[in-house]
Amino acid sequence: MTATVIDGKAFAATVREKVAGHVARLKEEHGITPGLAVVLVGEDPASQVYVRSKGKMTVEVGMNSWEHKLDADTPEADLLALIDRLNNDPAVHGILVQLPLPKHLDEDLVINAIAPAKDVDGFHISNVGLLGTGQKSMVPCTPLGCLMMLRDHHGSLSGMDAVVIGRSNIVGKPMAQLLLGDSCTVTIAHSRTKDLAEVVRRADIVVAAVGRPEMVPGDWIKPGATVIDVGINRIDAPEKGEGKSRLVGDVAYDSCAAVAGAITPVPGGVGPMTIACLLANTVTACCRANGLPEPEGLTA
Numbered sequence: 001m002t003a004t005v006i007d008g009k010a011f012a013a014t015v016r017e018k019v020a021g022h023v024a025r026l027k028e029e030h031g032i033t034p035g036l037a038v039v040l041v042g043e044d045p046a047s048q049v050y051v052r053s054k055g056k057m058t059v060e061v062g063m064n065s066w067e068h069k070l071d072a073d074t075p076e077a078d079l080l081a082l083i084d085r086l087n088n089d090p091a092v093h094g095i096l097v098q099l100p101l102p103k104h105l106d107e108d109l110v111i112n113a114i115a116p117a118k119d120v121d122g123f124h125i126s127n128v129g130l131l132g133t134g135q136k137s138m139v140p141c142t143p144l145g146c147l148m149m150l151r152d153h154h155g156s157l158s159g160m161d162a163v164v165i166g167r168s169n170i171v172g173k174p175m176a177q178l179l180l181g182d183s184c185t186v187t188i189a190h191s192r193t194k195d196l197a198e199v200v201r202r203a204d205i206v207v208a209a210v211g212r213p214e215m216v217p218g219d220w221i222k223p224g225a226t227v228i229d230v231g232i233n234r235i236d237a238p239e240k241g242e243g244k245s246r247l248v249g250d251v252a253y254d255s256c257a258a259v260a261g262a263i264t265p266v267p268g269g270v271g272p273m274t275i276a277c278l279l280a281n282t283v284t285a286c287c288r289a290n291g292l293p294e295p296e297g298l299t300a
């Protein structure tokens with residue numbers, strides 16, 4: 001069997017089109033322009049690339065975009081003061097503080113200083129608790145993007161066996177909650193899981209989110225299973241020339257694609273959906289802030 005490739009790049013473009021439609025309607029009918037503020041502390045080159053790309057796409061769908069760039073040695077109090085200002089600015093509907101933060105800053109403290117209703121990453125403890133109890137929340141972008149692709153491919157996920165590899169607060173745990181919400185039987189596997197291969201072999205849905213290049217080989221995959229690869233790992237690619245690198249996922253793509261029913265590529269899979277869902281969450285936050293109905297097709 002050769003897997004269907006789930007084209008996250010194309011799917012993300014359709015999500016952004018939907019977002020742009022909602023933004024246009026908010027402007028025309030209500031005179032409201034959704035706005036996203038992104039805060040970047042320090043000069044991590046990869047983070048700078050993501051932040052630029054987020055800003056560009058935010059503007060493309062017609063929303064307001066603000067980038068706040070702070071020095072790497074910014075005191076915590078200054079960052080908290082900025083967040084407080086953004087929390088109280090009615091033009092700002094979404095706030096994203098780019099992670100990871102420099103070591104001297106307490107990530108939990110900073111994230112929990114964001115007003116939950118503006119927490120478009122869905123990392124605030126209130127949103128985590130709301131998601132875990134099945135209440136309306138802001139849902140983390142990467143798991144939301146994965147869920148959208150899975151629902152699109154399968155229709156209903158009810159009763160499917162799902163294995164999430166990775167237990168991070170950003171991907172693994174919220175992904176498990178969303179799959180449970182869609183009535184999957186969910187296993188969360190991680191570095192201490194005994195006989196990971198056997199656990200993964202039971203799965204109809206495998207979500208790999210560990211950050212280890214190509215760690216899931218094809219012979220772990222049940223024939224016909226759907227494989228969602230969240231990993232984005234840059235590895236050396238001497239075959240492309242000296243000093244060159246390339247992106248690979250957490251699954252060994254070729255061997256997994258040979259047995260899976262469907263698979264997301266890296267790049268062009270989960271990554272673009274993450275940014276599209278950030279824009280979707282910003283529209284959702286804007287609608288909620290204004291007492292307007294939720295945008296259809298953009299929420300969990």
Ligand SMILES: Nc1nc(=O)c2c([nH]1)NC[C@@H]1CN(c3ccc(C(=O)N[C@@H](CCC(=O)O)C(=O)O)cc3)C=[N+]21
Pocket residue numbers: 047050096097098099100121141232247266267268269270271272273274275
């Ligand atoms: N508060 C916070 N929220 C985040 O959502 C967040 C963050 N911090 N810190 C960094 C990570 C990383 N991240 C990515 C988003 C899109 C791509 C993406 O679109 N990747 C392209 C390829 C990009 C390339 O070519 O380098 C793809 O997979 O096709 C990647 C990575 C969001 N993050």
